[in-house]
Amino acid sequence: MRGIFSNVLACSRTYLVPRKKLIAVVLAGAIVLTPFFVLGKHFVEASGNTYHPTVCLGGWEGVQQASGEPDAASTSDFSHQTAAYLAPDTSAQIFCGYFPVEEKKNMPVSAHVSFSWLFVEPEQAPTGGEATPDSQNTDQPADTTTPETPSEPAPAEQATPVEEAPAPEPVPEVAPAPEPAPEPAPAPAEESVSSVSSVAHALLAHFAQVAHAQESTEDLLEVTYSFDGVDWYSAGKVNRGNWQDFSTSIPANSWAELSQLQIKISAIPSLGARPPIYLDAMQLVIESDQTLGEIAEQTVAAVGAVFDQLTPEPTPEPLLEPEPVLPAPALPVKAATKKVLSFAEDGAAIQVGARLPVPKVTVGESGLSMSVRGTCTKPYFVVLTYRSVEEFTKKPRSFVSNYAGNCVSGTFSYDMSQMPVDTKPGTYYLVVGEQGEEGSWVPASALLPILIRPVDVEVPPSS
Secondary structure, rough: OOOHHHHHHHHHHHHHHHHHHHHHHHHHHHHHHHHHHHOOOOEEEEEEEOOOOOOOOOOOOOOHOOOOOOOOOOHHHHOOOOOEEEEOOOOOEEEEEEEOOOOOOOEEEEEEEEEEEOOOOOOOOOOOOOOOHHHOOOOOOOOOOOOOOOOOOOOHHOOOOOOOOOOOOOOOOOOOOOOOOOOOOOOOOHHHHHHHHHHHHHHHHEEEEEEEHHHHOOOOEEEEEEEOOOOOEEEEEEOOOOOOOOEEEEEEOHHHHHOEEEEEEOOOOOOOOOOOOEEEEEEEEEEEEOOOOOOOOHHHOOOOOOHHHHOOOOOOOOOOOOOOOOOOOOOOOEEEEEEEEEEEEEEOOOOOOOOOOOEEEEEEOOOOOOOEEEEEOOEEEEEEEEEHHHHHHHOOOOOOEEEEOOEEEEEEEHHHOOOOOOOOOOEEEEEEEEEOOOOOEEEOOOOOEEEEEEEEEEEEOOO
């Protein structure tokens, strides 16, 4: 420790730094860093990463506009060119997935999904000048009182003389009994009509308040999530009252599971008119543990930056004129490469259970693409791959890849090159299925063996 302070003082003399300030910086750094080196690499706090889906499918207009990072910086930026659109009279779904989640050393702690969207509400009609059935009568002013607020007294000429019974006349001492009080006279017809009008206004105002409250809390959308495209779980419902701050939590069990996350937004039939909805993007924020060692590295860098600011640059010494350096011979530029998947059929189709058609696949000339096409009778199709026939028959949820999409005009198409490039080489078994609005998918084809291998291809130099 004595040697460290000696070096510090020597450094202060060399760079003309005030000793008190330099010692204060070193002591602060030592106090901050000591707990980190004593405790070691234990988990102490979480750091977050944000991911956006790379693929979106479904029945919304401009559905692919919802993938990637947000485009709209303000409310005025939402449009058909920047966001997916759901019309008020359309009940459709949107699927988003393939979040580019990368596995880290530390396990995920939590995951949240939020949405960049806009619910376009129509302009509210003015409430002060609306005509009501009773306001058409210009002889009587409109009564805006509610059942809980007592109404204003009627004008003097309309006041009924029977609100209180007249006091009995004084009785002489020798008179028998006082005469009975006269019965109240019936109220004028005009006052009765005014009372009925007040009650009608109050009921209409009450019903309007109830209808507005029900409309603001009526569910318009439901958000569900899945890790395999088969089992879907509800993540919450959206209405006019919560859409601006709506977010939902996703179970963060592993990085591999979160990389397969799919989010589905479904329109819910409602009694009132649903506003037009624009969806610009969705964000998946995953928080993971951060170790004390990582925080210590960041703190050392921060203390070093402060030290660099306190130590001025030394006066440069005059440099000797360098000797001329001959240019080195030009070396050939090595072509850049990238890893992609190659595909090939690997045998005849295998029937499992009922006899089903063979999947129709087309392999590109270079083998770097394989398209799967066919017809479908249900709203959605799925394309899955398995490592073996036994996994398909005994563990249908143990698939390697799973893709779900919309059937368009009774047909579908999918390019297998969208599978992750880190797929292990080997033989896989491809199967096509169909899925309705409810329930799980059902097989619609036989198993087709295909060979998948990662290969390196040259990337042409950029101009």
